[in-house]
Amino acid sequence: MERLFFLIFASVAVVSALCVVLFRNPVRSALALMLCLLQVACVFVLLRSPFLAVVQVFVYVGAVMVLFLFVVMILDIRQAELEAFFPPRNRWLMYAIIPVITFEFLLVILGTSFEGFGPGAGGETKVEVIGRALFTEYLLPFEVVSVLLLVAMVGAIVMAKKRWD
Amino acid sequence: MISRTVRRKDMVPITWYIALGSVLFMIGVSGVLLRKNIIIMLMGVELMLNSVNINLAAFSYYLKDLRGQVFAVFTITVAAAEVAVALGILIALVRSRGVFSADKIDTLKG
Amino acid sequence: MLDSALILELAIMFIKVFVVGSVLFALPIPLTWLERKVAGHIQVRLGPFRVGPHGVLQPLADMIKMLLKEDIVPEKADKWLFRLAPIMTLVPTFTVFVAIPFGDKVRIPFTGREVALYISDMNVAVLYILAISGLGIYGIIFGGWASNSKYALLGGLRSAAQMISYEVAMSFAVIGVVMLSNSLSLVEIVKSQSGGFLHWNFFYLPVGPLWFIIFIIAGFAETNRIPFDMPEDEGSLGAGYHVEYSGMRFAYYMLAEYVAMVTVSVLAVIFFFGGWNPPFNLPFHLTGETAMFVNGGWNAEFLNLLAAVIPLFWFAGKVAVFIYSFMWIRFTLPRYRYDQLMRIGWRVLIPLSMVNILVTGFMRI
Numbered sequence: 352m353e354r355l356f357f358l359i360f361a362s363v364a365v366v367s368a369l370c371v372v373l374f375r376n377p378v379r380s381a382l383a384l385m386l387c388l389l390q391v392a393c394v395f396v397l398l399r400s401p402f403l404a405v406v407q408v409f410v411y412v413g414a415v416m417v418l419f420l421f422v423v424m425i426l427d428i429r430q431a432e433l434e435a436f437f438p439p440r441n442r443w444l445m446y447a448i449i450p451v452i453t454f455e456f457l458l459v460i461l462g463t464s465f466e467g468f469g470p471g472a473g474g475e476t477k478v479e480v481i482g483r484a485l486f487t488e489y490l491l492p493f494e495v496v497s498v499l500l501l502v503a504m505v506g507a508i509v510m511a512k513k514r515w516d
Numbered sequence: 517m518i519s520r521t522v523r524r525k526d527m528v529p530i531t532w533y534i535a536l537g538s539v540l541f542m543i544g545v546s547g548v549l550l551r552k553n554i555i556i557m558l559m560g561v562e563l564m565l566n567s568v569n570i571n572l573a574a575f576s577y578y579l580k581d582l583r584g585q586v587f588a589v590f591t592i593t594v595a596a597a598e599v600a601v602a603l604g605i606l607i608a609l610v611r612s613r614g615v616f617s618a619d620k621i622d623t624l625k626g
Numbered sequence: 627m628l629d630s631a632l633i634l635e636l637a638i639m640f641i642k643v644f645v646v647g648s649v650l651f652a653l654p655i656p657l658t659w660l661e662r663k664v665a666g667h668i669q670v671r672l673g674p675f676r677v678g679p680h681g682v683l684q685p686l687a688d689m690i691k692m693l694l695k696e697d698i699v700p701e702k703a704d705k706w707l708f709r710l711a712p713i714m715t716l717v718p719t720f721t722v723f724v725a726i727p728f729g730d731k732v733r734i735p736f737t738g739r740e741v742a743l744y745i746s747d748m749n750v751a752v753l754y755i756l757a758i759s760g761l762g763i764y765g766i767i768f769g770g771w772a773s774n775s776k777y778a779l780l781g782g783l784r785s786a787a788q789m790i791s792y793e794v795a796m797s798f799a800v801i802g803v804v805m806l807s808n809s810l811s812l813v814e815i816v817k818s819q820s821g822g823f824l825h826w827n828f829f830y831l832p833v834g835p836l837w838f839i840i841f842i843i844a845g846f847a848e849t850n851r852i853p854f855d856m857p858e859d860e861g862s863l864g865a866g867y868h869v870e871y872s873g874m875r876f877a878y879y880m881l882a883e884y885v886a887m888v889t890v891s892v893l894a895v896i897f898f899f900g901g902w903n904p905p906f907n908l909p910f911h912l913t914g915e916t917a918m919f920v921n922g923g924w925n926a927e928f929l930n931l932l933a934a935v936i937p938l939f940w941f942a943g944k945v946a947v948f949i950y951s952f953m954w955i956r957f958t959l960p961r962y963r964y965d966q967l968m969r970i971g972w973r974v975l976i977p978l979s980m981v982n983i984l985v986t987g988f989m990r991i
Contacts, residue, residue: 353527357533365539365543371563372546372547377553378707378768378771380559391566398576402585402753406589406757408758411592411596412761413757413760413761415596417764417786418603419558420771424786456542460531465529475749476576478749489586493590499593499594507604510608513611
């Protein structure tokens, strides 16, 4: 049962990720990416981390992707420019290299036996546990990340603001 | 409910998760390398970050260790910050140049 | 692998999902009628009166009209996205109800089996609801974009900006509730408010009412209802994001809007007004155990059923009050201007909720 669900989520995720790269229209790419991120959230549920799954949907699908779409729509740009596709030359090497590297990745991963990696028997990770860890053991990184978010917010506002001369 | 032995056999091996992560990562890389449109390149970066999160969560679950999940939460936060700044830069860029294509942005000054 | 207990679990689950889903699908039918009636009486006219007594059958007539109307897809629209968009609004609004508790665990008469009056009690229910209801925006954005019409696009853009802005205030209000109730599970939140109306989060003075006001203003903005219905501002945008839609697809948008209104009402009841808890303790405490102790036999089973059903009535009654006030406000207040809307969101609600979080934190220490 669990394997079946994993295969469904994984295949939809991979197909939609391919669509992100292959669709000409950025709005459709954004739709595909949204689907892919939702599937990743489902994978998190399979990995018994519901908090991560919900945060993924909340932050990525709910906010980041809307931001993407908002920018695509707000920028009044020519259709041809918007649909710029593969570069005409110079990068033919990439087409060859990327499948090779992917294949190598898979070969190495599937060839490794992860011994001692038992199935997590503990069930779902409770939110309380993560919250406690964030506010005690990882307090410093937590604060650093919040400062980073603040800086990013200020930076984004400054960047996107119209210049007045 | 389902007996313990059945559940053990039904478990998804960790390799599957890592394989999924690596495939998504490579698709993200190809999105960054092959596309001209900056927005799609940013989406590729998002895909890469997400594939890493899958790995972190998978190891966190299979090693019964909380650190993976906590780190994934941080990754998501940093990714959100990154997108905000990147899209801010993009808006400024399109306002001043009117182009969306990475190939045409080649002047350092101006 | 599948034994009878599992099959029974699954069957109960299916029944629950079916009941909740069909109620949600059916609810907009009386609600549209009610809304037009309320509108009529507020504006000193009669409202729909022709179809059936007092116009009760009007929604059915509307439905037949919607079904029979031609489903127009604009020629220059992005046809695939245009068809997908209404469904994308509809799905999240229904999915939210997976996490919503309508009552506590209930013992079914004559079986001794306990059934919970909610589909699932999630550890992260509050976050889940915020996350999923945030997805409803996609249908609006894509609908506005795919129509290839400037009015629709403007409506879609406005709604994207509005919903993202007010999601922040909404999340803050929900954080306040979580701080008051010490839990992210909706069942726990309701249980923490049991024992008379003074225990409700709304009456946690002075922060409770403030959280409620922030929540309900953000809720109005999230559901695109007047006074915050910028995305479908008839005066300046035609009809906003769904200006190009007709027939059944338009009905999907309407359906989603009504279900969203029900969702916000239900959440307000759960977060601030004690969910299914009665406002005062009844003199005779009506639970299965005491009834079993006092009477035994058939009488006890009957009391059990009563004890199970009464909280549902409390819940539905509170929700109905909220739905009515949604309609009441719609026909009382004028629409805000777009910049005023943004100012309220960013300069009033968010700073206010930050201060409120501080105060709540000090009070909860």
